[in-house]
Amino acid sequence: MNDLAIELKGVGKRYPYFALDNIHLEVPHGQIMGLIGPNGAGKSTTIRILMGLLQQERGEVRVLGHRMPSEQIAAKWDIGFASEDMRLYEGMTIEWHMNFIRSIYPKWDAAYAQLLLKRFGLRAAQKIKGLSHGQRVKATLLLVLARRPRLLVLDEPTTGLDPVARHEILRELTAVMSDEGRSVLFSSHNTQDVEQISDRITFIDRGRIISSMDKEAYLDRWRRLRLEVPLGIALPALPGIIGIRQNGRLAVATANVFAADMASAYESTGVRVQAIETMTLEEIFVANVERSREEVEA
Amino acid sequence: MSSGFVISQSDKRPIYLQIMEQIKQRVALGDWAEGQTIPSIRQLAVDLEVSVITVKRAYLELEREGVIVTQQGKGSHVAAIPGLGMRLQEQELEKHLEQAVRLADLLGIGPKDLEARLRETGDRRTAQEEEQV
Numbered sequence: 524m525n526d527l528a529i530e531l532k533g534v535g536k537r538y539p540y541f542a543l544d545n546i547h548l549e550v551p552h553g554q555i556m557g558l559i560g561p562n563g564a565g566k567s568t569t570i571r572i573l574m575g576l577l578q579q580e581r582g583e584v585r586v587l588g589h590r591m592p593s594e595q596i597a598a599k600w601d602i603g604f605a606s607e608d609m610r611l612y613e614g615m616t617i618e619w620h621m622n623f624i625r626s627i628y629p630k631w632d633a634a635y636a637q638l639l640l641k642r643f644g645l646r647a648a649q650k651i652k653g654l655s656h657g658q659r660v661k662a663t664l665l666l667v668l669a670r671r672p673r674l675l676v677l678d679e680p681t682t683g684l685d686p687v688a689r690h691e692i693l694r695e696l697t698a699v700m701s702d703e704g705r706s707v708l709f710s711s712h713n714t715q716d717v718e719q720i721s722d723r724i725t726f727i728d729r730g731r732i733i734s735s736m737d738k739e740a741y742l743d744r745w746r747r748l749r750l751e752v753p754l755g756i757a758l759p760a761l762p763g764i765i766g767i768r769q770n771g772r773l774a775v776a777t778a779n780v781f782a783a784d785m786a787s788a789y790e791s792t793g794v795r796v797q798a799i800e801t802m803t804l805e806e807i808f809v810a811n812v813e814r815s816r817e818e819v820e821a
Numbered sequence: 822m823s824s825g826f827v828i829s830q831s832d833k834r835p836i837y838l839q840i841m842e843q844i845k846q847r848v849a850l851g852d853w854a855e856g857q858t859i860p861s862i863r864q865l866a867v868d869l870e871v872s873v874i875t876v877k878r879a880y881l882e883l884e885r886e887g888v889i890v891t892q893q894g895k896g897s898h899v900a901a902i903p904g905l906g907m908r909l910q911e912q913e914l915e916k917h918l919e920q921a922v923r924l925a926d927l928l929g930i931g932p933k934d935l936e937a938r939l940r941e942t943g944d945r946r947t948a949q950e951e952e953q954v
Contacts, residue, residue: 555872697870701863715830722874739878742835801835 534582557717603672
């Protein structure tokens, strides 16, 4: 077995109005991967393919060393999957669901399940139909986490949750990482969640992966430079600068491969560098998507 | 185990820099003694609810600065350098002095005047302390 928990190579699938195109994705063991994309970008389709719930038309998928979808039964013992459209039995209690999952998965950790009930503020005797959206999400996650799977695949686990519930879930996801043999892939359009807990980040838009790298690399490479351009001086084109917005003497340049000598390169042409600012993951994400769309349209 | 670190979302600096600064403070104040074992990268990541790669980055930079030592498989400890805490406090002072010189420069205040201002600040502080006694 190699050191990747998830490996997608050249995966594609076509729909009448949407296509997943040549997806390459790697999640090493022991890491949290955040998958970020706007609505309709292909996050859920990618996740459903790697879970074996949809069959790809092209490309290879391996999860925990198993080929998907052909070996999905063997793979699923060690994968915990949760998504919005997962249904619990409305008329049954949380405890009934816990006993049900426990009867299927021998690795079920009853003590951890009790701890999670307490941490998530849930009562075992509650019926599903009386639960709020946040409580349902937490109950679903409890059922997945207490199995202690080696790989967690979570489709938008924090969407629609209040800040307290979001925080509770992020805490449990990072706690999983105290065991370096376990891995997490989760999708979100909340960039703050992803920025906080992910080791690697993948941006997806319109069915294509537009970028995938270490989180620290993203935050290191992207910068915003505030420039003052004296009259009669043209801004030089520097490598690594992907966008410039100028209004009168003030300009803002965005770098996706920032280098320390950029400031002196500008200054040598008479342009004054007022400030060099770091960017949040959200700003990087939006700039990345805009640039990728411009390239496709050009 | 709780490290007592606080990561601020409104702080514009990257999280790894915030972690570095809080570790340096603990060493400077002597809460983390020279040679003392410190939390592993994964432990601290779980405790702070941030990604492993972020804590790893902070530890690497601190190692480069000679503040901590990480041994493969054995975890990390504060560098066993006598007077390390004091040295970090000196660095902190140096940083503030440089900042003061830079600001003075912007305001057109020369070294002589800055020296006088520094002395005045010191006198004012002594006076305040005497008042409180």
